[in-house]
Amino acid sequence: MSSRVTHAPRQSARSKLIDAAHMLVRKQGYAATSVDEICAAAGVSKGAFFHHFASKEELGVAAAEQWTARADELIFTLPPWVRIEDPLERLLAHIDFRLFMLEGPPEGFTCFVGTMVQESFASSEALRHASEASISAYCERLAVDIEAAIARYRIRDGVSAISLAWHVQAVLQGAFVIAKARNSPREARDSVLHLKRYIKMLFDGGENR
Numbered sequence: 001m002s003s004r005v006t007h008a009p010r011q012s013a014r015s016k017l018i019d020a021a022h023m024l025v026r027k028q029g030y031a032a033t034s035v036d037e038i039c040a041a042a043g044v045s046k047g048a049f050f051h052h053f054a055s056k057e058e059l060g061v062a063a064a065e066q067w068t069a070r071a072d073e074l075i076f077t078l079p080p081w082v083r084i085e086d087p088l089e090r091l092l093a094h095i096d097f098r099l100f101m102l103e104g105p106p107e108g109f110t111c112f113v114g115t116m117v118q119e120s121f122a123s124s125e126a127l128r129h130a131s132e133a134s135i136s137a138y139c140e141r142l143a144v145d146i147e148a149a150i151a152r153y154r155i156r157d158g159v160s161a162i163s164l165a166w167h168v169q170a171v172l173q174g175a176f177v178i179a180k181a182r183n184s185p186r187e188a189r190d191s192v193l194h195l196k197r198y199i200k201m202l203f204d205g206g207e208n209r
Contacts, residue, residue, distance in 0.1 A: 014052045014062075016042035021063040027107035030060065030116045030127075057124055060116060064130035067112045068137045076141050087148035088203055092196060094145065098172060099192045102185040109185070110176040135173075139165040154204045164202070171195045 011019075020041035024033040035056050039046050053059040076082060081093035101109045117131035139162065147161035175188035182188075 013042070013044045013048045016044055017049060017052060017059060018063045018066050021059055022067065022112050023107070025060075025063075026110050026112055026115055030119045057126055060120070060124075060127050061130040064113050064116070064127070064134045068134040071134075071138060072141065075138075086152075087145055088153055091142075091145050091149050091199065094142070095168070095192065095196045095199065099189060099196075102175070102179070102189050102192065104185070106176065106179045106183065106185070110180065111173060114173045114176060135169060139169050142168060149203060156202050156204070159202060164199075168195065 017038060020038045024037055024041055035046065035049055039049050053062065075097070079097055081090060081097060084090040084093055103109065113131040113134040117128055120127040143161040143165040146164050150161055171191055175191040178191065179185050179188040
């Protein structure tokens, strides 16, 4: 009787380079991360880098697009709370999940596109646009759940779904900056807890949730 050993598919050089960019940029910033460092972290040659990307900027754009795809999967598709029927409970569970992620060193939970655009918004239109597209995609997806919650529950002050989604993103990005400045997630976690309290106050019937 023979046994067959199955192996996970090998990751492509392109995927390794994108993963390395995600890791290094979140840890040390876009400008401080060189192509040589990315290649070393990915375990690929510089020739392989330029086979896939014409420049670090082009890699940054591709990494932003992949960041969006991963966020959609890890935040909006796979977690069990995304199947909660009540849209307000689902929204609050989303905030709880983002709070849960704020653990460990800042480079482990901060945002790749948020980090990149802070450095490059005035120097690279391509990176600014790619970062904006990624952040907008998150807000537009979150607004779907917020809109459903508004349809079921009244919301105060005529707040729109998309404006509240952008506020959630603004709080998260600000929390990431604070975590980096403090080298600790504690104050960032407090900010997200305040965000949850604010969302509860906006929705009638949310005070006891």
